[in-house]
Amino acid sequence: MSKSANPESRPLIALFGSPNSGKTSLFNCLTGGREKVGNYPGVTVEKAVGKISLPSGEVDIVDVPGLYSLRTISHDEEVAKEALLGKSRPDLMIFVLDAVNLERSLFLYSQVAEGDGPVIAALTMTDLAEKEGKTIDTVELSRRVGSPVVPVIAHKKIGVDELIAAAEAQMGEGGPEFDLGYPRIVSDAVADLSIDPAMPDIEPEEIRAQLLEDDAEGSPEWKAALAKARDELFASGIQAKTLDTQTRYAWASSCVKACVETKGQLDKTRSQKLDEILTHKVWGLGVFLAIMYAGFYSIYALAIPLMDLIEAAVGAAGSFVSPLITYNDALRSLVVDGVIGGVGAALVFLPQILILFVFIGILEGTGYLARASFMMDKLLGWCGLNGRAFIPLLSSFACAVPGIMAARVMPEPKARLATIMVAPLMSCSARLPVYVLLIGAIIEPKFGTGWAAFALFAMHFVGLIFAVPVAWILSRKILKGRRVPFTLELPRIQLPKWRDIWVLVMTRGRIFLKTAGTIIFFMSIAIWWLSYFPRSVEATQAYELEYSQMPYVEGETIGFDAYVERRQSEESYLGRLGKGLEPVFKPAGFDWRITTAILAAFPAREVVVSAMGILFSHGPDEAEDSQTLRDAIANATWPDGKPLLNIWNAMGLMVFFALCAQCMATLATIKREAGSWQWAGAAFAYMTLLAYICAVFLNKVGAAFG
């Protein structure tokens, strides 16, 4: 173990395998579900590391993202591959061979296992293979692949002890020996090249790869020698481009032929029979709609009471703590509104995240997710996304935070990033109070209930309409990287493994709280600070004096406390910023009060309602259906007496909230899931710009026609 990939002395095992091969299930079983998840430096690919106990001591095990090949991988996967197979290799590789997909597994094995590190193979899905009448001769398979093969059924813990014993025994051994059976002319060419004086210090496998793949690296003499050898190959009629893959697949097929015995001609399996309904052009869509409806309905029905509970608990904690801090108003407000409020702001997302991931876990574990992606691909594919984007986008109509996290079901980094970037445009439930308030204040009184209902309905499509071109531009013009064709495997339909779902849900919840939750917490405190300070006894006394000198106007004069709060909010840093930015928002027809309300709503859109309550009416406790708040907004005027909001800039304000990125939880989640602040910043910038342009446009249209 001289070239350990792990500088911290503990040996490192890397777990390789294709997607859907049961790799994650095995990883959860080996690590007991305790894993640390981070990202590979600078990319979206997650790195999950756990610990396992071998008789000789603890070792680290890393779950390598599922791959089909070491060659056609995205830039992000390349980083992960480089980290694992680059300069220092892991001390041992456990390779997952999928018994129902053995050819494809062996193809990847032939690439991964080429090298000098020890490898053991875990043969998964043997229970499924048995049901399909297949028996696998593991002794013969082991002889052919050159490393120990251990059958494992992870969720039943069968074969796990044997796998650990094999891992212990193989540590420190050499790499597996297997003969892929390249045509004679190729092995001769490699043998000739390996004694070429210009040869860099590389293994024969590397020479062969450079020869066949046409990617020579080294001195000009070496490149010339390779080019000459390649010309000779072509002259003999060999298609070098496809030869490597063909040879490996021929080797895989020969292994399967020698090691797998299939009993008789089988009827269709249960999975295939189910598929005839599940992916049927008519019934399949019906089942899809029913499953999605049931799934999202239960997320909604279960999450709402839990969220109410969290909000009630946060409120109760606030009112419990509040009377205990009597000596300093600012400290009390910091603890109650800043700290407790901030914790609540992060916790409130947890029910939706956990329940959504239970749903995703079931869909993934049964294999239905792939079927649904198969059916949805055409609808989502033409704007550069793919069928797998439907769960993240659908979830985002409830809340973008779990929606963005759900984008991890997409293995293609480009499409995943595009999905993450457009997910916040979906009309989430936090926009509803804003729509209800403004429609109730401006549209309903003028046009009646029918048009009000239509406006509410139409507002839900505004974001979706913009999401299509944004996704198209992102994936076609902006996001760089190789375009990989969309391919999808439909794994066998199975019962879900509850343990894997439990691990998935717990891991996602923990990651959210640790990363995004922390950011949300600190942003809450920052916003609290901006809206609380500056504040002084003198200033408060001045507001009190102002109030006492104001003439009483029926229907306009508000309570004493509400007046002081309005003046304090006006003079806070946030209020000053709002006043300072008024010229920027004036083209959209917004005054400093609306501007301040927009700024105050940065933590979350629905905060705009209480902010407008303070700035226009009786205080922060008025809900979006309060008639006094609606009247106050409808009757608000510019200093010159012109009405502040007409139908056009009221629509502009709603569209602004439909398109803007006023939600720090979303931005924090984008930062976590896309791996950098850059993407969170980009989302904020393009959405705000889009929102602003649309609001200004509507106001100008209003000015022209109104």
Add this chain to the structure above:
Amino acid sequence: MKTAGQDLKFSELRPGMRARVENYASTGPDTHRFMDLGLVPGAEFEVLREAPFGGPIEICLFGSSLCLRRCEGDCLLVKAINSN
């Protein structure tokens, strides 16, 4: 009616047909990904079904399913080896 032995485009295949990969119309990342999944020249597969709205086509290769988009699959040159 497509008959056995006919050269076809991938998108012309219909459920129930069996076909063999003859070659690739182009080389590039697309063809690499398909070859890595086992669609090497000489590989035989069966067309299982088509997704709604003209979506991807599901094929059965080595006893496992694989779905490709029609347009992207057209870099494959295939030959029908029997027909229903």
